[in-house]
Amino acid sequence: MEIAAHRPLKVAVLAKSRDRLEAWQLMVLDRLASEPLFDLASIIVHQSASKVRVPKLFALEARLERKFLTHETPYVPKSFSPETQRFDDMGSSDLETPQSRDILRRLMQDLEVDIVIRMTPSGLPIGVSDALPFGEWALSCSDQVSDDVDWFAYRGTISKAASVELLLYKSGGPDGSVDVVASSLFNTKTSAARVAASIKERGVTLLMRELRRLAETRQLRVIARRTISAIPPPSASELGRYVAALAGDLAARSIKKLRKKLRSGSSVWALYTGGGHIEDFDPQQAVEIPPTMNEIKADPFLFEHENECYLFCEAYADGQKNAHIAVGRFRGDKFEHLGIALRCEHHLSYPFVFRDGEDIFMMPERHQSRQLQIWRCVEFPLKWELYSTALEGRSAADSVLMRHGGKWWLFTNLSDFHDYEDHCCELYVFEVDGPKLKRVTPHRHNPVVIDSTLARNAGRMFERGGRLYRPSQRNAYGIYGYGLNIMEVDELSLDSYSERCIRTITPDFKKGLLGCHHFDEVANRYVLDARLT
Template sequence: MTNMNHFENTILKIGIIVKDIEIPHWQYYIIEEINKSHFATISNLIISSGTNDFSPKFTFIDNIFKNIFEKIESNRQLGEDDSQKIKKLEIDPSLKITNINSASSTSKIKDENLDLIINLSSEKLSDLSNASKYGLWSIHHGPNPYELNQPLGFWEILKCQNVTNSLLLFYYPPGRCQIIDKSYVRTNILSPKRTQNLIYWKTCSLILNNLKIFYILGPSRFEQLSNHNVEFSNEIKINFPHFKDYYEVISIMKKRHSRAKSISKNLEQWILLYNFGNSLSTEFHKFKEIRPPEDRFWADPFVLFRDNTYFVFFEEFIYGDKGNISYLTIDENEVISEPKRILEESYHMSYPYIFEYDNSIFMIPETHSNKTIDLYECIEFPSKWKFKKNLIKDIDAVDSTPLFFDNKWWIFTSVKTNPYLENWDDLFLFYSDDILSDNFISHPINPVVSDIQKSRSAGKIFFSQNKILRPSQNSSISYGGSISLNEINVLTPDDFKEKKIKSFLPWSEKIVGIHTINHTNKLSIIDAKYLKSC
């Protein structure tokens, strides 16, 4: 799973800007991971001056509500996952340390012949873009690079925004700036502190992934992003809340906490629903339910049509146990059989992607608990299957979705690369000439999508009116909350682009999620998270 790289055998020399040698855990993690990588090393630690041009002006009543809010948030215990826990850097004697405290600082940094400078401090130091060979990267939290909303995650609750985002900005001379990447996490509606924790850990992946892409494809990959140009400026507007804002957010958090407690008194159960029609049906209110027994849920339905019968393969999860693969049948008279378990391992299995190839029937179920992407072959349809091979090993991947396109096999899968993040945030792409290959190649711009609203797969990729359409999960409100439909515009070994074109939402108060959709012959089938009182 390796790629050719632009810099051949050269290791990138990186300068990192921080405020002090005692830094938040997320910054410590970035520095640690860069130094452990095979493509970059930190050769200069740049200590910023620590000065800020902004300071909030609070009234007496502002401070009262600010203190109430901070007391509520101080009770959020994050443990070892706390991205803002302070850690002290262990300084290698060979590491050059430069303090930004005079006009001569830039020339001193230039003398180090750095390839790239990465600014982890909150200061806007874009004037250092000419102090390295390939400019300066800087992180900005929020949708607008000229506006900073503090505290992070607070305004998203106030404005009912389901996602909180980060921008990776690329400053380079002469006076240019571009947004080279974006990343989105779910806003925690009960706690800005927990949103901050997510966004800081996601920032780690944003920087580390793009540094790897920079190494493989070179600086031209980013310099060509002309449609993401932003005006080069050190000016930024800072938005701080006042007492009315604190009061409203505290009220919202209280109401949502009460609602979350009431929902927890109900049982959420994934069920299957289907409808017949000549094309993919999305009139979900017309679908008929297939309910599992009370002690389990059924989800992730995939269909194969044979002998005038629809064979529906799905995850069956008995509460307190693990997932396994079962199937049931639906005939053209809508007679539904009893389910039968067909595939079970010592670890969790789900998302049974089934497909035909070379006169055989294969399945790629989710096996992330085994840290593999596995292929199974049917030896007696539909009930007998055997393990064929590991397609990819040592990977924490969910909902792997293959596609044969342009004489290549592509696997779309969501991969966990950061121990502090979930495995549904980022979509990775692997490709090979043969589905039975031992060498699936990691796409050079992985992750190809980093967006909680549309990363994780939600069913088979299909063709419609000469378009490639990829269903994906939108988990910005809750896990499996709704489905996005994305049109893939570019799919090559060097590039990937897609555009969201449609959303499929829950259609009643009792349905609070939908995360798989498939269509075969005349059958459309989905799963849905059904809410019912205990």
């Protein structure tokens, strides 16, 4: 689809300071300044006092937690320059006064501003924002801040919610209703400050994706109409419960680190196998392939070869730092270990095995190498040679190749980050030329999914009866690999992508499970993994 040429989208940013910007805010400004789709017309500085009273005890706790439990390195812009950037300082006056309204209205008109991005808890007067072609946009993390304290993600963490929601919305009427442009869910952790810092980085990616879409189409895309209520800082009793839980978690993490030093305490996964397909398998009927402390198995992939069913998986011993790829085969429901298929200096997992013509390939995850690799089988199943590479310098996790509509597609989980790399939140799609990976063309709206409960791949993709399925991880409740989704892909092209969840498997199909995060099937046999408590 050809996109009509437009002048750059003229963007103004509403910030509370000229020189005290957070890393995520500098990331937004830097990307706006670097891309020809945008013209960063002005940064409007408004040093308004917060209308929310923050309890002193919480303010102290939040500052300490941010200092000791987050790692926020300074962000150095490559394209944005404060020395050459236009700033319009509104001081600390009330923007709702007639004088301030007039100043802002004239400023928007003189600069021909299309849209304002709000990075402050309060925004432009409604009469000013309504006059803009695309209004005023904000990420919901900007709503829950005072002068120097941030409580975004505290409410979800304290209530032990499954996830924390981030909204990107266009400001609406005085009743609090807004037009939601995009929304995402993110896994909770024990430290709310750390969750918030990570989500803000993901918010940069979400915001820039939707701004690019707007700049290309000049059409406002609204997915829902919502009413947003103000969320206050935690009360004293809530803060007490939160601090107690945080202290307990930090103690548990210290014990876990000690056990790792002593070469024990690895996460333990078991495999479960049975008969069925992705649409109808019943995990309650599955037979367990139990782990041993010398070989814990996860990320299982099945492969049929010469009328026998083989299983490739990530394997490691308790306390082992880096996993390798092991292979075995089924004799009925009994698993026979055959050996190590691949071992490298880096951690290996997710051994996606597939066939193209007469060749058999494996695309394992080794994101530490900052390179996507495909290996070709020389002697099945234990001898492999490096065949092709792609995405140099990128950290790709849980990648899948598939043919659909006469084309090859690569689905992978990359991480757009400054401080917080996270492979669970962003799904990227590329059209490629097949296993050679000489041509890799990105989707126009990458990442096509930004959501920790949906994005990360959880096994090979399936096309059956004209329907396309993608297993994905449901990372929630603070647990990596808590559950498993079956997604049905409704649209797939370089210009569009949409999918919907048609089924969710949670770790209650057997006793003693903490999570389940991978599925594969071949020849009426399926396999999934589950994390043991």
